[in-house]
Amino acid sequence: MNHAIALLALGFLMLVAYRGFSVILFAPVAALLAVLLTDPSAVLPVFSGLFMEKMVGFVKLYLPVFLLGAVFGKVIELSGFSRSIVTAVIDLVGPRRAVLSIVLVCNLLTYGGVSLFVVVFAVYPFAAEAFRLSEIPKRLIPGTIALGAFSYTMDALPGTPQIQNIIPTTFFGTNTWAAPWLGLIGAAFILVAGVAYLDRRIASAKARGEGYGSGHSNEPTPVSDEALAHPLVALLPLVVVGLSNLAFTALIPRLYGAKTETMLAGLDKPIVTTLSSVTAIWAVELALLAGILTVFAFAWKPVSKSFAEGSRAAVAGSLLAAMNTASEYGFGAVIAALPGFIVIREALSAIPNPLVNEAVTVTALAGITGSASGGLSIALAAMSSTFIAAAQATGIPMEVLHRVAAMASGGMDTLPHNGAVITLLAVTGLTHRQAYADIFAITLLKTSAVFLVIGVYYLTGLV
Numbered sequence: 001m002n003h004a005i006a007l008l009a010l011g012f013l014m015l016v017a018y019r020g021f022s023v024i025l026f027a028p029v030a031a032l033l034a035v036l037l038t039d040p041s042a043v044l045p046v047f048s049g050l051f052m053e054k055m056v057g058f059v060k061l062y063l064p065v066f067l068l069g070a071v072f073g074k075v076i077e078l079s080g081f082s083r084s085i086v087t088a089v090i091d092l093v094g095p096r097r098a099v100l101s102i103v104l105v106c107n108l109l110t111y112g113g114v115s116l117f118v119v120v121f122a123v124y125p126f127a128a129e130a131f132r133l134s135e136i137p138k139r140l141i142p143g144t145i146a147l148g149a150f151s152y153t154m155d156a157l158p159g160t161p162q163i164q165n166i167i168p169t170t171f172f173g174t175n176t177w178a179a180p181w182l183g184l185i186g187a188a189f190i191l192v193a194g195v196a197y198l199d200r201r202i203a204s205a206k207a208r209g210e211g212y213g214s215g216h217s218n219e220p221t222p223v224s225d226e227a228l229a230h231p232l233v234a235l236l237p238l239v240v241v242g243l244s245n246l247a248f249t250a251l252i253p254r255l256y257g258a259k260t261e262t263m264l265a266g267l268d269k270p271i272v273t274t275l276s277s278v279t280a281i282w283a284v285e286l287a288l289l290a291g292i293l294t295v296f297a298f299a300w301k302p303v304s305k306s307f308a309e310g311s312r313a314a315v316a317g318s319l320l321a322a323m324n325t326a327s328e329y330g331f332g333a334v335i336a337a338l339p340g341f342i343v344i345r346e347a348l349s350a351i352p353n354p355l356v357n358e359a360v361t362v363t364a365l366a367g368i369t370g371s372a373s374g375g376l377s378i379a380l381a382a383m384s385s386t387f388i389a390a391a392q393a394t395g396i397p398m399e400v401l402h403r404v405a406a407m408a409s410g411g412m413d414t415l416p417h418n419g420a421v422i423t424l425l426a427v428t429g430l431t432h433r434q435a436y437a438d439i440f441a442i443t444l445l446k447t448s449a450v451f452l453v454i455g456v457y458y459l460t461g462l463v
Helices: 002-018 023-038 040-078 081-093 098-111 116-134 138-149 163-172 180-207 231-256 279-298 300-337 339-349 354-369 372-394 398-409 419-428 432-460
Strands: 259-262 271-274
Touching: 002 023, 002 300, 002 339, 002 354, 023 040, 023 300, 023 339, 040 081, 040 116, 040 163, 040 231, 040 279, 040 300, 081 098, 081 116, 081 231, 098 116, 098 138, 098 180, 098 231, 116 138, 116 419, 138 180, 138 419, 138 432, 163 279, 163 372, 163 398, 180 398, 180 432, 231 279, 279 300, 300 339, 300 372, 339 354, 339 372, 354 372, 354 398, 354 432, 372 398, 398 432, 419 432
Parallel strands: none
Antiparallel strands: 259 271
16 A cells, blocks of 8 residues: 555656646645655644755755756847857758757757757757758657757766756765766767667658648747857857866865865854765856856847846746756655655665666656656655665766766656656647657667666776
8 A cells, every 4th residue: 555655646746747737736745645645644744844845955956057057048049149059050060951950959059058948949940940941841840859958968968067967966976077988978879879760750751752841830930140149159158168167076176175164253153065065066056157157248238138038037937947846856755755665665676786776766757757857856865875875885986876867867757748848849839649759769769878878887897
């Protein structure tokens, strides 16, 4: 019965997310329903002392990352830099290689720190124009954007400032550059296999005489390239974010040491900070701030004109994203404390290999919650100590645990109820029936890449 209660709570949350209800509202409902069925007297103490404590702890750590990332993406959009980058890449690669062009544009934006949701809105008009010119079916646009924005630049490439690459740092004491070779190998596999898959789909469609199609909804207006910034100027903020992240990751521990105590006149006791848990977060925050200032320096007039309205939209979006993930984090903490989860944990622990165990656990929970960051947070909050102990017993570096966990979170997360998938289909004016099959194929490639990376590590010892 305890096992069934835990699965019931997970299934309920997945159902309400699939039906489009707010996770912020229903994550505590699902968690407390499980507590009610287990021990009714514990509902209120668990809500205040566990769910809210974990949710607030997540917000304390990661809200600035969500906030700065959203603002950075917005100023990149307001400045016209995103349009300049897209246009330059399409011109460089060629409009007839539309898939590779759009994938590379998404890569540049997401690896540069732009939010995945912002990338969908920014790239879709250019993808539609490129696919129309190349007579490629519109239904393949979502799969193409998913490959470019929702896969390896999110969690595999070393140094990526996306939240999925930041969350493991607080559990394993690593930084965002963990296991660079494994990340690069996984990214290369996903890119090559993903582009090959989409090219094969295009060839099959053209053999049937299928073109872009007509009568589509949400068709964008034609893209204008008037008064665009030079591509090198447009790329500069993204370069600044990447280099600053690398520099601050090395500089912060040198400035503060392993632990720092800060005393202000109005405090009763000093603020004690252990640097291993915050270095990566501080580095990304400072890097995103540097990127925002760079955009202002080179595009003050267009950005300042619309910044008030644009920043309000960015802040609202970041708060929603952060609270969604924080609620799932609190939900995971509650489920992990229930007797039924012990059964699930023991079943997952029966997988003898620690890296495979971690990968299966993280990707399964990411799939259930429909969120890479949510599933990753739940898995690591509940079982990171188990993963660490098993890794230490077998001599596996924490950097490998970090990279496997991050990549696994971006595996089965893009099931039909995933928020990014729903947003992508809504923006492109397509339905699950029309376009989800290709997104799911990319999902399978992402998941396969995790186990490929694990195999490479055991065969070569590369980190």
